[in-house]
Amino acid sequence: MSHPTDVVVTGLGATTPLGGDVRSTWAAALAGESGARRFENDWVEKHGLPVEFAAMLKVKAEDVLTRPELKRMDPSAQYAIIAAREAWADAGSPEVDGDRLGTVVSSGIGGIITTLDSWDTMHEKGARRVLPMTVPMLMPNSPVAYVSLEFGARAGAHALVSACASGAEAIGYAVDMIRAGRADIVIAGGSEATIHPMPIGAFAASRTLSLRNDDPEHASRPYDVDRDGFVIGEGSGIVVLESAEHAAARGARVYARIAGLGLSADGYHITSPEPSGDGQIRAMRSALKDSGIAAEEIVHVNAHATSTVVGDLIEARSIRGVLGDDADHVALSATKSMTGHLLGGAGALETIFTVLALHDRLAPPTINVETPDPELVLDLVRDTPRALPGGEIAAINNSFGFGGHNVALVVTSV
Incomplete structure (x- = not known):
């Protein structure tokens, strides 16, 4: 099937357990590095967690964002903003009418850290101590909302939720937006922040996590006969997509085509x-x-x-x-x-x-x-x-x- 509108990738951004940006993440991946490591806190002892490790961000959000940004955004939105800023700069920070700029950024679970921390605050200190920004922080469309605000995107701000397929489906929806003529450029991807005792305990209870506590770096082993589950990770990946015609008109570098x-x-x-x-x-x-x-x-x-x-x-x-x-x-x-x-x-x-x-x-x-x-x-x-x-x-x-x-x-x- 041929489409009248080709959709190309002109910008890439990420923050991951392998690196704080795309370049370092890709270099680490090509080098075969593992992002898994043991928790450096008391979670295991305090909560009796059967899993003692995860693939946590290589570069912490607090090392990148301002304090006001950290206070008003759940980590899932923080990671998305970090990745989106890199992707937009990588695309050449294109000048585009906000009515022709869209955003599709998904999260499979949303602001679970804000939800759980806010409940702890309410339980321990009462309702008056719950932060007024709690709902905008915990809602699953929070990452895409902040990305759309950051870049003045008015063609649409969408957050498709399909569990672990969410990030890929977001990119697919962005392709459809451009093909349908709704936007010339779409910032798209996914973000997740679930490194917290409750989600880890819940995944462990479902017997989906690896229990290789003695060797975290070798725990994730797809297709190995001794595989025993996945390693939970966190981070965000964002791409800038645009019509091939629009990219050519502005002389953009093109990485590939989402066909x-x-x-x-x-x-x-x-x-x-x-x-x-x-x-x-x-x-x-x-x-x-x-x-x-x-x-x-x-x-x-x-x-x-x-x-x-x-x-x-x-x-x-x-x-x-x-x-x-x-x-x-x-x-x-x-x-x-x-x-x-x-x-x-x-x-x-x-x-x-x-x-x-x-x-x-x-x-x-x-x-x-x-x-x-x-x-x-x-x-x-x-x-x-x-x-x-x-x-x-x-x-x-x-x-x-x-x-x-x-x-x-x-x-x-x-």
């Missing part, structure tokens, strides 16, 4: 993926159809691959089911092995990784895979980056979420 979007729902279970991978397959096939890209043109896949026992192989079989024999020449990367799982921010950060993989012709590595699962039917990039072919190439970024949300994006080189 296709595929969405589906499992309709199966609130947390478990549908065993046959039918929903994931439908999402990828839809993305390929939407992009007009053939299976043989796909050279790289950034997998959702969280390091759960069941989920990793369902996705691997789904990729093989979509690409068939063409999967044999695909370089598969599972970057959550390094970043941990950023939940609502994951799909956006991994879109950035996919864009840079095509731009730099390097597929990032998957670390910690000591014994690959014998049922893995794909060519996994392990430990060191792998060169990608020259010419026009394409990649898929997969993002899936609790509730059966499936999002696939097709990215092409320029």
Whole structure:
């Protein structure tokens, strides 16, 4: 399928467990570094947490933002603002009519830290001590609201919530906004801040987190036979998208093109993926159809691959089911092995990784895979980056979420 409006990526921004910006994050990913580390507080002893580590931001928000910004924003919004400012500057801080500028920034969980801290304040000190900015801080559209205010974006401010697929779906919605003529430029991505005892305890109770407390850096191990769950992470990834025509008119540098979007729902279970991978397959096939890209043109896949026992192989079989024999020449990367799982921010950060993989012709590595699962039917990039072919190439970024949300994006080189 061809679209009258091509959508290109002109700006990238991030703050992650690997670095405080895109450049340092990407360098750390190519170097195979892990962002996981033990908590430096009393949470484990105080709350009896069974998990003693997470993938926390490499550069703290308080080292970047002003004190007033920190006081009026939940961390989920803080991270989004940091990433959005970098992405906008990276795009050349384009001059654009606010009526033609949109924002789509999602969070899978929203302002959970503000919610929990405010309840503690009310419980311990009474209602009069609850901050008047509490509701604007905790609402799940807070990150996109602050981004839209920051840049005067009036074409729309949207916050799609689809659990761990939220960041990728936000980028897909931004593509649709530009294709539909609603905006010339859209700032899009995801942000998450859930490093707090309650969410960690809740994820641990659902048996989705790794319990490798003695070795956090090697805990996230997608496709390894000894994988035992994901490592919770935090951070934000933001991209600046615009119509190819608009980008060309202002002489913008273009990283890649977001060529296709595929969405589906499992309709199966609130947390478990549908065993046959039918929903994931439908999402990828839809993305390929939407992009007009053939299976043989796909050279790289950034997998959702969280390091759960069941989920990793369902996705691997789904990729093989979509690409068939063409999967044999695909370089598969599972970057959550390094970043941990950023939940609502994951799909956006991994879109950035996919864009840079095509731009730099390097597929990032998957670390910690000591014994690959014998049922893995794909060519996994392990430990060191792998060169990608020259010419026009394409990649898929997969993002899936609790509730059966499936999002696939097709990215092409320029």
